Amino acid sequence: MSDQEPNQTNIFNLAEQFPNVAELCNALYERELVSLASSNIKDPILLKRKLSGLSYHIKNAAEFLINEPTPIEVDVHNGTWKSKQAAKCPGAKLANNKDETSKAELWFAKNHYRGAVVCIYVNDYGNEHIELDSIDMISAPEGKFHSNKFGWFSFAGASLEAAKNHVSHQLLKPNKAILSAACSGHTWNTKGKSTPRALSLRELLLSTNINWKTFK
Secondary structure, three states: OOOOHHHOOOHHHHHHHOOOHHHHHHHHHHHHHHHHHOOOOOOHHHHHHHHHOHHHHHHHHHHHHHHOOOOOEEEOOOOEEEOOOOOOOHHHHHHOOHHHHHHHHHHHHHHOOOOOEEEEEEEEOOEEEEEEEEEEEEEHHHOEEEEOOOEEEEOOOEEOOOOEOOEEEEEEOOOHHHHHHHHHOOEEEOOEEEOOOOOOHHHHHHHOOOOHHHOO
16 A cells, blocks of 8 residues: 555545545546556556556546636546637747747746646648656756656757657646647647547646646
8 A cells, every 4th residue: 555545635535525526536536547567568567556556646637636726627528627728839939939939939948947847749641639747857058957757848849859750849838838739638630630649647636736826
């Protein structure tokens, strides 16, 4: 059992306070168990650790989604954020704009710290989305930092990793539209809007660390 478990609020007690939390937790459990079952995890110790911490992380995510005021809504049936989707990916225009990359460089030079949530624009042969990640290493003198999943980026937003399979990544200066699209799993293809993707539990937990009051 996780050493965090004794300190966590019982989900049944949480359900008394928030009537929709049981349905939300069920959706999160179902999605995460399917994800773990189809993962490439071969180490039984790692899998056991992930399973033992599942209750704690899902309770925290569900409590935040139900209780915290945010500018986007919660779909309790699917355990997701939801917001109005733009006709085109808001990250695409920013990723190819020199003025915006200059603004990004200035913003990240002042607002970089370990654990900070960042938004990464992903373009895979015209299939676009914006994904949440977090900073885990910083090299301020070189004007770059490392994100947990996508690797090194310059403060200006350029990926410093070798391109793989023609998939491009761009760090975006966050704003309300960018964050809403990332949290809601919005996706686009060459024809326009496409079916939203479900966020991983890791991304969902990252979304709970966003201070929405600082973004317009």
